[in-house]
Amino acid sequence: MEHDAQGFSRRGLMVAGAGTALAVTVVAGCSSSDGTTAADPGGSPNASPTTSTPKDGSLAQLADIPVGGAVSATGPDGKPVIVAQPTAGKVVAFSAICTHQGCTVAPQGSVIKCPCHGSTYDLATGDNTGGPAPSPLAAIPVTVRDGAVVEA
Template sequence: MTPALNLSRRTMMLAGGGAAAAVTLAACSSPTDAATVPPSSAPTDSGSAAAASPTEIAKLADIPVGGGLAATLDGQPILLAQPTKGTVVAFSAICTHQGCKVKPAATEFDCPCHQSRYDLATGEVLGGPAPRALDKVTVTVDGDTVLAG
C-alpha cells in the first residue's frame, strides 16, 4: 500500500506558481528575433583539415574602405570589413550575446536586438551586453576577389 500524500491547497498553489514563473523566465531568456541563428552553427577559423577549394564570397570593390558588408559562407551569415585599402577581415555575423544577426553600420557592426556594438577591424566588443568578440572567419584576397577556405 502506498502512503497517501497530504497536499494542501497552499502547497498546490505554490507549486503551480513556481512552474508558471519558470515557464515565463524560459520564454524571456531565449532570442525572439527572426534573424536569430544558434551560436553553435556560426562559422569560425578553427575549420577542418579537409578544406575544399577556396570559395568566392565577395568582390573587393563591394566592401567600402573603412566599412563593412554582410555576406554568407556555407549558408551562414558573415561580416566582411576593409579597414584599410586591400586588407579584408571577416567575422561571424552571430552576436555573442544571444545569437541575433549582427549588421554592418557606418563604422562598426551593430546588433539590432540588444544594441551590442563591435569594432569593424577586430570584431572586439565596443559596447552593449555582448560578453566577447565576434568569431573570426579566415579570408584571403586574390586580386579583386575575397575568398574563404
C-alpha cells in the same frame, strides 16, 4: 450604458477596435516592401552597403567593400558573415552571429551592430565595444584572389 445582446458596451467595442487598429498599424510599420525592418540597420540611408551576394563562391568582391566599412555576406556553409575593409587592401571577416543572444549583426557605418540589444563590434578586430555582448565575433580567415574575398 447600452449593452448589446452579448453584454458588450458600445464603448468597450470601440476601445477594442481601436486597439486592434493600432496593433495592425504598428506591425505594418515594422517592415517595408524591400525586406528591411525597423530593427534592420540596412534600412538606414546612412548605413554602409550591407549585402554582398557574388555568384562565384566568394564572400564578396573587394571593390564592393567600402574602405572603413563592411558588407554582410553568406559563407559557403550558408551562415551569415561580415566582410570588412578597415583600411585600403586589408580585408577581415567575422561570424555575423552576435555573442550575446545569437541575433544577426550588420555593418552600420564604421561599426558592426546588433539590432536586437545594441551590442557593437569593432570593424577591424571584431572585438565587442559596447552593449551586453560578452565576447568578440568569431574571426574567419580570408584572403583576396583576383579581386574576390574568399575563405583562406
